[in-house]
Amino acid sequence: MHIPYTTDVRPDTGLTNPKLGIWLFLASEVMLFGSLFSAYALLRSGSTSWPDQSAVLSVPFATLNTVILISSSITMVLAWVAAKAGELRRFRLFMGLTLVLGAAFMVVKAIEYNDKFSHGLLPSTDNFLGLYFTMTGVHAIHVLVGMVVNAYLLWPGSAMFRSDSVRFTNRVEIAGIYWHFVDVVWIFLFPVLYLL
Amino acid sequence: MFLKHFYSTDHKIIGLLYGFTSLFFLLVGFSLVVLIRWQLAYPGEPVPYVGGLLGAANAPGGVILPEFYNQLGAMHGTIMVFLGVVPLAVGAFGNYLIPLQIGAPDMAFPRLNLASYWFYFVGGAIMLGSFLVPGGAANNGWTSYPPLSDLAPGNGQTWWLAGMLCLIFSSLLGALNFITTIVQLRAPGMTWFRLPFFVWAQFVTAFLLLLAFPALQAAALLQGMDRLAGTSFFLPSGLAVSGQPLDVAGGGNALLWQHLFWFLGHPEVYVLILPGMGIVAEVITNNTRKPLWGYRLMVYSLFVLGFLSFVVWAHHMFLTGMGTVISAFFQATTMIISIPSVVILSSLILSLYGGSIRFTTPMLFALAFLPMFGIGGLTGLPLGLATTDIPLHDTNYVVGHFHYLVAPGTIFALFAGIYHWFPRMTGGRMMNDTLGRIHFVGSLICMNVIFLPMFVQGLAGVNRRLWDGGAVYAHAQEVLSLNIPMSMAAFGLAFFQLFFIVNLFLSLRGPRTVTDNPWGATTLEWQTGPVAALRVYRDPYEYSVPGEPTDFLPQNVGPAPRSGPAE
């Protein structure tokens, strides 16, 4: 069955279906993370003792991860530009880089988690750590999902590059919008959990 | 092959899958409540016939234990709301009808649509499976308030959380698909104000699902952490359970859950009712043979309702210790939100005026919806005023309030929809009218006999969720005996559903007796012809247009030649 407006813009709404779909999805994601941040605010404001966050967590690790994730957003944009320009090799390069950076983020995260565990700092230690693990954990799952999508576009999905390049570029764009969102969430998580 | 239906991405097939699965869950939810009603009428007496099948851990000698009673209550609520009514109203009717009514070839994302069904299926399987885990299913109310739910022994509550996460994900996928479809795939000429009211209702519903459900998603994740990773998000310091201090970090907040839950919970109740209102609007216009009265005002009301439903949630929490200002805010929003409901209801009733009313089976259900919703909605008012909520909170009055809205309300609307669209969904088969009328009359009477006395009991101060129905309380004694006729009516209700079930299955195999458009309807789902060639020329309910030869003008019929050239 042919679904209209998957690749071409519907004139009166100015949108393609996937574009609208991803924004709606992100709206619900905003509510999800919004709820988690609200929980954080409520628990913290109601607590009698809150640890010095930057002393418990490792700001250098998080800064490194912030840099990694922002860079990956840039490579993601470059991948999209390359796809749009029809340069498959450049696309592969930048998408590959995005994937590598995503993996680097996860590795740093794993080291960080491990470091906490080995010092006996567990989710159950206090509510701050509980929130830290929950919120960064949910975020990490989002990174992972993004990586799966990116990996799909990089290898099996890129067959579409030849068969239907407009659609393929749109897919890259959609994946990019998601990836930027994940990045933005981290940019909120970083100060809230590590610095404030 | 039969199995191929299970991976079809055709919205009609997915709609039917949703339909049958959700009817199955409605039956399950109903069976649980039959046990509840037995226990409330005859507390401590063994359940006849099936008592032995319930398992010694739940009902030794057939007598329902309090633990099991609480499982029945929590799972009845959960199953009815999340696995029965919403999937039927949104998943089945929405999926089946939205593309047809707007003239779209399918949903915008057919594969996502199938994924949504499968998440629903898995969520449902987890919920059902949880009855079998040691300790049984969740038994902390459908609201799952912590610390009770956090600390509940066994795995039932954890399964409940896992099941909810699947169902939430399913709803999110469904909701974004519906919105995209409605925005993007309307046929040429199908402008916003030519959309059938049903589509509008689904549109607003989808936004509620999309934006409210994530709050419960977050809450379920946090509760899952509390249960599995030992965090204490919902556990304050200084807890002592069974006389023993609890060994957790503490510092949590039990009310956090309630805020997150009701932030979803209130919009969710509109998710339960709006599609029902949409169905009723379709059935009423068709059977009065006249346009919907106040169509635009109704659409605006939907939006006001949808918007306000995000700012009334704490009216479920008046008695958690709320100051004057906050309570005044939530009381005010609650009173204001009742106005769009009044507008929609009034418009539906006024639509009847001047009609030529056909009392078909679907119309009977749709008509009964109006006063039943009236009772349910009106009894929301004393709950919405904090002062009168003091004596009524968590009594059977609340149970009566919402059942009038969901049972003779939404369930009737859904029945109306099934009888109405059955010929469309089965390619020209009709459901038996006599059986349908028996089903209607029996259900209407039984529902009222079950739910009306709940107000009496509630006003007398009888609490909800009591294993013995309040038998230990002196103040309940006067109204306790009502439980027996109420439960009898519940068993009667079950009996009358047999007429529906038999009718449904017989009619599915019955002959194709009617034409494509047996009700003489104007909306697109009844019109034949290739989708690609569809073009919409007129408002959704052009019935009895003066000077026209037929009493209905389908949306895709162009202007008559005498009033100008076509197109």
Next chain:
Amino acid sequence: MMEWLGLPPAASAHAAGVDQTMVLVHALMAVLFVGWTIFFTYVLIRFRRTAHRDASYHGLRGRWSTVIEGAVLVAEVALLVFFSVPLWSARVDAFPPEAQSTVVRVVAEQFAWNVHYPGADGRFGRTSLELLGPSNPLGLDRTDPAGRDDITTINQLNLPVNRPVIVHLSSKDMVHSFALPQMRVKQDAIPGIAQPVWFTPTATGRWEIACSQLCGLGHYRMRGFYTIQSPTEYEAWLASEAALIATP
């Protein structure tokens, strides 16, 4: 109409206000329901297919329904502004001074109501988790000077009539809800939150404390009693309880 609603007998100072609001809301509901039902029935009969073959395209003319909708809003706002909000604010803001009230603590647990009176000195003794035990469900520290004369009971709340009562409500484990139907009092007892409630009993009698919030398998039997006594009876009761502590 008060009797029709079948509320439990009212025995507190603010109950009349609650009941009056209850009656007014139900009157509004009844008017709307009866009005609409009459119209509805009329329309169904008047415009049935056999009596009215040709539907009118325009249907009802005029916008009098808007007037009704406006009137409903006005009535609701009036109920809110003149009844519910003032009554509520009196409940939660206008607490009487503790010196002129009977002050008790009620601590809910699965599935009982622990009552804690400050005793003759008017001060509550320290309580602590470590001291919890089968014979000391409140964890009351008897070595604390303020706690020596404290009176504790389980599932029995005695109160003097015609004097404001302040109950400091909390919970040890789950969310419970402290309901005194005849007082028109209900308040959730939430662990981690100490919530005061106040009311003035105006009639003597012995009634039940009900738990209104699902709190586990024994929720249905989490029943206590409360007795509203004349001041002399109440003093006598306090004295007899105090004597029990003095001679352990």
